[in-house]
Each structure stands twice: as C-alpha cells, then as structure tokens.
Amino acid sequence: MKHITEQDIQGMEKVFRLNLINSITGYKPANLIGTAGNDGATNLAIFSSVVHLGSNPAFIGMFTRPTTVPRHTYENIKASGRYTINHVQASFVAQAHYTSADFPREESEFAACGLTPEYLNDFSAPYVQESQIKMGLELVEEVPVQATGTIMLVGKVIDLYLPENLLRPDGTVDLNGAGDVAISGLDAYHTVQELAAYQYARAGQGPREKAK
Helix, strand or coil: CCCCCHHHHHCCCHHHHHHHHHHCCCCEECEEEEEECCCCCEEEEEECCEEEEEECCEEEEEEECCCCCCCHHHHHHHHHCEEEEEECEHHHHHHHHHCCCCCCCCCCHHHHHCCCEECCCCCCCCEECCCCCEEEEEEEEEEEECCCCEEEEEEEEEEEECCHHHECCCCCECHHHHCEEEEECCCEEEECCCCCCECCCCCCCCCCECCC
C-alpha cells in the first residue's frame, strides 16, 4: 500500500496535488447553484460542497472558494439573500459541468450552457427547469474558514420541489429514480446504484435491512 506523507503532499506538482486531494474524499453530490443579482442578471455554477446541517429547522450548508477573485455566485447570494440548489442528473451532466467555465458576469451560464431558468412561487432566484430535485434557500449565516480562506454559507430551506413518485413513504428521496449523478475530484461524474437500506441502528440488534 502506498504511503503519502504531509511532506510528500507539500512537495507535489500543483495540478497533481489538486487532483489527489479533491478526489481522495470520495464521491460528492453534484448540484447547480442558481442565483440572480439585484439587476436581475442570472448566474449558474456547479458545486460539489453541499452538506446537510440540520433538519428542524432545515439548514443546508455549502462552501465557496476564497473571494480573492470575483465569485459571482457568492456576490449574488450576498446581494439578494436567496439562491437555489438543483440536483444534477445524467441527462444534462455535460451542460452542468460547462458552468464551471469562467464566463463574464454579463453572460448568463443558463444561456451559455443550454439550461433553462425557472422561477417558481415568486422566489427571486432561478431554478434549473431540467433538474428533477430542487430547493430554494435563504441565507442565514456565513462562516469564514480561516485556515483555507473558504466560506461556509448556511441556508434555510424555504421550498422543495421534486416529482411525487420520488418521495418514498418514509421521507427518503429516490435519487436513483431521479437519475442523480455524483462527482469525484474536479471533473469526473458517476452514476450510482443503491446497494442497501438499513433500519435505524441500535446496539445489540445488529444491522437490519429496511423492508422493501
């Protein structure tokens, strides 16, 4: 088994190190973040850093890169206080990845990447019409990560949208049925299959699969 030390990591060529550390954490969710500036101009960007923070109230976090250069998504969220999180499915994965290109502020990634902005129930930020699972959020807090210069944005879930057939009786979401994809590293996308689902774990009972 290969052993890589902290010193080895520090001495690596930049792109190699970037690829290694971004992929070593395993599969990550693929989401498109939809925003609009105060002028109404829309922005769309792919993120793999969305995480669950709490269920009551429903809070979701996401990490943004350092603001040493213009970050249109972050700037729009700060200006409007609202944004959308849209799952990426296999049917439009290429368009989703293309949103990571460095487009000028005045050019909307929706138009440039062939995706459709959708406004629902007077929410000010655009959803991705092609996405099967989408959320509207309101910014409640930003938490600077001093060690890296990144920022965690904490959002409260205001609205959820998904096809009724994807919502299971126990409240879980059928991600396979939606066609969701996952990301590894910076540029590899994967389809996944549900292997098993287990009941709430209790000491002394052993693992118990959920009834189908």
